[in-house]
Amino acid sequence: MAILVVAGHDGKTVRANVANAVAAASQMGSDIHVLVAGSNAGEAAKSAAAIAGVAKVLQAEDAAYANWLAEDIAPLVVKLAPNYSHIVLAADSLGKNVAPRVAALLDVAQVSEAIKVVSPDTFVRPIYAGNAMATVQTTDKIKVVTIRPTNFKAGAGGGPGSNPAAIEQIGGEGSKGLSSYVGAELSKSERPELTSAKIVISGGRGLASGENFKMLETLADAMGAGLGASRAAVDAGYVPNDYQVGQTGKVVAPDLYIAIGISGAIQHLAGMKDSKTIVAINKDEEAPIFQVADYGIVGDLFQIVPELTAAVSKK
């Protein structure tokens, strides 16, 4: 039976994590279809068709899908579900919002944030902020699964013209009229997106103010890095909520993660300890962050960060 990947997108392209979801789906079975539901989502559908491993794209055009309201997207997925063995979404804020609604409407369990596909019905997922790994087997006929994108390497993209998958137009289901989109206050940034950046620099309460985060911006720009933060830094208002890395924020796994003025609470480690190389800068040599750091520097960040910026700027 085929597998349905439900794609997040901005109207022009599907989110980068759709390729990760396709990669995960390809470990559950073959014949992968991608659903692109939206309003004027033709370009996004084309970008989905170019992902390696995709057999077919279903494009559902309806004004109701313009802003991905769960109340309207879920019934569409539920209607398509009987044709599929698995419904797969990336565990981002779209997937987490929609997948459980789909599962409950189908009266099936949902597997949250799978990090490994053991077999088509068995998955590994972190629990307790990643301090334990549970292997779970679903007994349901239709398997609704969200996957952690950083754990599934995207295959080489097809690229324009290279054998794109067919795009099939399907109708929409209209709006339930339960909810409406008002607007968004999105953080604008030219820097690489946190969850796909090769280098991530994160700041914590040690930065002491939002003003001081400018220092990290300079360092991030010198290194071509994305910028993240601890919950404490977000709660204190230094940076917006979407910077939060951790158990209840974003999960990142870059080649290089630099934690600056972050103590390393388990909730923070849950979001970054799969990074390839971890650097910690902290004035407290006992800080738990040093237990996961490959390279640690004990000292005052206000002295070390400018030095580091200067050192990486001159190649």
Place this chain on the structure above:
Amino acid sequence: MKVLVGVKRVIDYNVKIRVKADNTGVETANVKMSMNPFDEIAVEEAIRLREKGVATEVIAFSAGPQQCQETIRTALAMGADRGVLVQSDAELQPLAVAKLMKAVVDKEQPGLVIVGKQAIDDDSNQVGQMLAALLGWSVGTFANKLNVAEGWVEVKREVDGGLENIKIKLPAVITTDLRLNEPRYASLPNIMKAKKKPIDMQTSESLGVDIAPRLKTLKVEEPPKRKSGIKVKTVAELVDKLRNEAGVI
């Protein structure tokens, strides 16, 4: 309007958990238990709505073993009016919890349900969305700010790119994010008062709900450990290691 809040009893967020030697789960014997932190935020929001005159009554719901009474008492001490405990020693997965909550919603007819965005033990992030689905209600997940009006709720949501504003129809389910509010501490007099507040005792049988788990946990293991690193003395040394040893810059 009544408000129903979900309060789950979980291992306290400060406890370093241990995986059982037989790989069947996590050690819970003699471990400090607390209310799920996101649920404290849910209780706080509900109480504020009552203080503003929007809500008339706040009901705290918990499902699990007998000791969940303590979790409900904590909510009552914060200011909730009464509790409902669905007592069960069986494993309760999110779909089962959502079905139990739905049965209580059918009885109590609240206008709003507030739950946490995620339980910090199973890290599922499912119950609120599932409950809304079962009820055919709207949902405002990851709430950063609420404005409850006549027939509608404006919800500011924490999403991947920042914040998003939606307007959803009442009755509705809300799931709390960390910045929604700062929960209050219960005062001593309120802790005393809470002891007298009623808790309605139910079971899955009394509510007629099938709670059979749909996911089988085959094993629970320790995560792989990172090999310990080194401390460097200078920035120059750090940059050298990153370039020539790790090869990441």
